[in-house]
Amino acid sequence: MHGAGGTLGAILTGIFATNAVNPIFKDAKGAVLPSGGVDGNWHQVLNQLVGVAIAWVLAAVGTIILLKLIDMTLGLRVTAEQEAEGLDLNQHGEEGYDWAS
Numbered sequence: 500m501h502g503a504g505g506t507l508g509a510i511l512t513g514i515f516a517t518n519a520v521n522p523i524f525k526d527a528k529g530a531v532l533p534s535g536g537v538d539g540n541w542h543q544v545l546n547q548l549v550g551v552a553i554a555w556v557l558a559a560v561g562t563i564i565l566l567k568l569i570d571m572t573l574g575l576r577v578t579a580e581q582e583a584e585g586l587d588l589n590q591h592g593e594e595g596y597d598w599a600s
Contacts, residue, residue, distance in 0.1 A: 502558065506551050513547030516540075 516535025518524070524532035524540070533540035569575060577586065587595035 502555075505554070509547050509551050509554075510544065513544035516543060 512535070514536040517538050518531045518534045521534060522531040524534060526532055535543045566575065577589070581589045585595070587593060
């Protein structure tokens with residue numbers, strides 16, 4: 500959810516950024532330059548795409564590292580017996596659903 504919204508938001512920021520809201524880019528004389536795609540600076544969309552790619556790589560690598568650490572310490576999976584019994588009962592000590600009724 501956050502990855503999809505953040506990705507879309509980052510890309511659309513490059514498209515819809517406008518110097519009327521944030522005159523960030525200026526030439527040597529101080530004249531305001533286009534900020535985003537709607538102003539004519541489509542290179543900003545490329546900048547945003549590079550930022551999105553970096554964020555994806557950092558998230559993927561961080562997730563893999565954390566999963567490996569958890570797998571080495573606590574483990575990621577329950578035993579086959581625990582899974583067959585049901586995780587609600589086995590891990591939490593209560594039934595999640597009363598199928599007998």
